[in-house]
Amino acid sequence: MNPLRWDVLLVGFVLAVPVLALGVRGDFTTEEVVNRLPWCLAAGWAAVALVRTVVAPVTPAPKPRRRPAPRPAPADEPADA
Numbered sequence: 001m002n003p004l005r006w007d008v009l010l011v012g013f014v015l016a017v018p019v020l021a022l023g024v025r026g027d028f029t030t031e032e033v034v035n036r037l038p039w040c041l042a043a044g045w046a047a048v049a050l051v052r053t054v055v056a057p058v059t060p061a062p063k064p065r066r067r068p069a070p071r072p073a074p075a076d077e078p079a080d081a
Contacts, residue, residue, distance in 0.1 A: 012044030
């Protein structure tokens with residue numbers, strides 16, 4: 001799964017909002033915010049991968065095709081004379 005899908009980016013952004021808010025408030029320095037943002041993207045990728053795995057429908061096993069039984073070859077019968 002591509003880590004730059006729209007759903008991964010959206011979840012990563014949602015997870016990054018508190019980090020960005022702490023940076024704006026002054027609790028984190030700019031370096032700390034930049035160092036934590038890739039972890040938000042990684043956590044978003046993991047969350048989306050987990051949800052996609054759980055929600056994916058289970059594919060049933062393919063049913064074996066029935067083949068007709070092979071016919072025995074006709075035996076050459078010896079002529080009784």
